[in-house]
Amino acid sequence: MNSSLLAKWCWRFGSEKDQLWCQVIILKYGNTPSSWYPEQVKTPHGTSLWKSIAAHAHIIFKNSAFKVGVGTNISFWFDVWCGHARLKDSFPSLYKLSRQKKESLATLISLQPSPPSWNLIFSERIEDTGIGHLADLLFSIGAVPPLLSTVDDSRSWKLSPNGTFSVKSTYESLSHPAVSDFPVKFVWNRHIPPKICFFVWSACLNKIPTIDTLRKRGMCIPNCCYLCGRNNESASHLLLHCNYSKEVWNLILPHSGWSWVFPESVEGVAHSWSFLAPHGTGRKIWPFIPFAIMWSTWLERNNRAFNNIAKSPLKVSIDVKALLLSWGWAAFIDFRFRLDHLIFSWDSLFLP
Ligand SMILES: [Zn+2]
Numbered sequence: 001m002n003s004s005l006l007a008k009w010c011w012r013f014g015s016e017k018d019q020l021w022c023q024v025i026i027l028k029y030g031n032t033p034s035s036w037y038p039e040q041v042k043t044p045h046g047t048s049l050w051k052s053i054a055a056h057a058h059i060i061f062k063n064s065a066f067k068v069g070v071g072t073n074i075s076f077w078f079d080v081w082c083g084h085a086r087l088k089d090s091f092p093s094l095y096k097l098s099r100q101k102k103e104s105l106a107t108l109i110s111l112q113p114s115p116p117s118w119n120l121i122f123s124e125r126i127e128d129t130g131i132g133h134l135a136d137l138l139f140s141i142g143a144v145p146p147l148l149s150t151v152d153d154s155r156s157w158k159l160s161p162n163g164t165f166s167v168k169s170t171y172e173s174l175s176h177p178a179v180s181d182f183p184v185k186f187v188w189n190r191h192i193p194p195k196i197c198f199f200v201w202s203a204c205l206n207k208i209p210t211i212d213t214l215r216k217r218g219m220c221i222p223n224c225c226y227l228c229g230r231n232n233e234s235a236s237h238l239l240l241h242c243n244y245s246k247e248v249w250n251l252i253l254p255h256s257g258w259s260w261v262f263p264e265s266v267e268g269v270a271h272s273w274s275f276l277a278p279h280g281t282g283r284k285i286w287p288f289i290p291f292a293i294m295w296s297t298w299l300e301r302n303n304r305a306f307n308n309i310a311k312s313p314l315k316v317s318i319d320v321k322a323l324l325l326s327w328g329w330a331a332f333i334d335f336r337f338r339l340d341h342l343i344f345s346w347d348s349l350f351l352p
Contacts, residue, residue: 059170063158069151071106081105082141083201085184091137093130097122109145116145139194183270189287191331196295203235203294204267210235226304227297236265238301239294244313248293251317254278254350266294282349284335285328292323318343 066074066081074081077088077095088095095101099121100108110119118141126134156163159173187201202208211223211233225233227244239245240262249262263269269290278286296319303309311319321342328335342349 064155071148073153074105247313278350279352280350292320
């Protein structure tokens with residue numbers, strides 16, 4: 001497989017658009033963004049070259065991200081242009097109802113009347129749970145569409161520091177695959193409100209506005225954790241290693257038969273959490289626990305920072321359980337617990 005050719009194919013209408021190979025593919029498969037995707041090609045493959053390209057296209061999709069420019073060469077549903085997944089995969093029920101499955105990002109943005117707005121058309125009226133999915137979709141893509149420019153859309157190559165594709169970086173990545181990929185499935189949990197998924201995703205990437213991050217951005221503030229008042233505040237300290245946060249975790253983690261060692265980073269929690277799932281009726285809400293703890297801890301930190309209000313770890317742990325209860329009720333019809341069960345009989349939920 002010629003990986004250089006593959007990369008050029010996936011860069012589509014960039015600097016290669018006038019080359020013969022590019023013209024041939026456009027003639028054969030069309031020039032709408034999604035028509036180039038292997039899964040969208042309805043005609044016979046024709047040559048073994050296309051089969052080879054199609055078989056390896058995932059390497060490009062996985063290791064690159066779109067930079068929105070003019071928006072005409074990015075498929076709204078098929079390209080990863082916001083978040084970490086294709087909208088087609090994140091919102092399958094809405095994709096099914098969409099009447100603009102193959103449209104570009106630019107087509108789905110109405111520029112008039114100003115300010116720009118989304119122009120999403122569905123084949124039938126969206127009701128009940130669909131409205132929730134639509135709200136989640138809008139949260140992901142932003143209520144206000146991205147600002148389009150006159151610059152070409154482009155891909156940025158994640159494996160090179162300068163964002164430019166190189167055969168060498170691809171070869172090295174294939175020869176020495178990373179021990180594990182980013183835990184996308186854990187972070188983007190459909191039962192958790194998107195803003196909280198977004199928070200945990202940001203925490204995994206050390207991008208939440210803790211003091212160390214703000215200082216890196218040039219803010220001149222003393223670095224002292226709002227919860228313990230002793231250590232520097234970073235995402236992993238605040239959400240995992242701070243004595244205060246540890247106490248919250250210890251109040252929530254099941255006690256029987258458990259010896260918990262805190263991973264070094266939030267991403268480490270995301271990687272390991274699903275392997276720790278205990279038995280018992282509480283198993284259903286197990287994936288929600290890190291979200292509830294980290295979100296409640298973050299709210300507590302903000303309350304201390306901005307409102308000068310402080311709660312004890314015990315009170316925060318009750319907030320955590322209330323969140324878990326509301327998510328459990330929303331996610332599972334047969335989740336019949338009440339808050340008093342969760343407060344007074346918490347450990348019994350995790351007994352075999
Ligand atoms: Zn601390």
